[in-house]
Amino acid sequence: MTTAPASQFDAIAALEDAGLRITGQRRQVVAAIDRKDAGFTAEALASELDGVGRATVYRTLKLLVEADVICKLALPDGTPMYSPSRVEHHHHSVCTSCGAVEEFRDSTVERVLRSLNREIEGEIIGHRMEVFIRCRACLISTDE
């Protein structure tokens, strides 16, 4: 038994909690994201939602990132990707072949930061960590 996936209602509630209006377009964006099972780009999402303007898709993605409903991450070449966020504080592994995103918590990461706190001059205000993988499915499909 694994963690229950975030439903689209959580996302809508998060937008409401932020004092935002629940519009048809925002529902469409949330519903489309809910169908995703891998990372996706803003542009892909936009062209898949014919009823919703491009600018609105970008605006909504930004709102959802701010509301911690989705995460914005990046491939090795910098291409921005989005993925639903299902775990409180976490990092990501991204399959560079198929875009599959896994979230992971690892206390060791936090230990790194604590150790840096001593080494580094100044105040730590944030961090980013992404692990790039070739997922099992992709390893198999390339014939071993």
Added chain:
Amino acid sequence: MTTAPASQFDAIAALEDAGLRITGQRRQVVAAIDRKDAGFTAEALASELDGVGRATVYRTLKLLVEADVICKLALPDGTPMYSPSRVEHHHHSVCTSCGAVEEFRDSTVERVLRSLNREIEGEIIGHRMEVFIRCRACLISTDE
């Protein structure tokens, strides 16, 4: 006594080793980078080098990244930054106020990856870690 800074000759040698021609423009780019004491953007470098075309600056930066002479990293908002690379394998702390970049080695980071190797389905092919800080100088200059 700290590690000797990489000189511009190392960079030139790296380009030679890659079988590339040593041109006046590439010397200018390398020399300008050598003067930097913080992270910089490609565009800033380009507009500072009047004698060198913009496209050439971008091309040279890419070559230097491939040659491990400089590192390409990113601010929290995704803005690409470059910085000279002086340590073998490392990660970065970036001051989001002044752009100062520190490189650090931390064996704990590598330990994180080893632990992930067990958790994660698939093969790890790379990773990225950036720590965002407010450096001591910036903390002070903002009046505590």
Added chain:
DNA sequence: GTAGTTATTGAGATTCAGTATCAATTGAGA
């Protein structure tokens, strides 16, 4: 040193992601 080959260059066009504008629309509370 000269000549030949070919990598490199620069100006400008082009692409692409993302943002700004602003008049028209609409959600949500009163």
Added chain:
DNA sequence: TCTCAATTGATACTGAATCTCAATAACTAC
């Protein structure tokens, strides 16, 4: 239902990065 600020979308715009291609210059061989 009424009201009005929030939201939307078409489109223009920005800025980073890449592409094109004729002109140039770095290396190599002689």
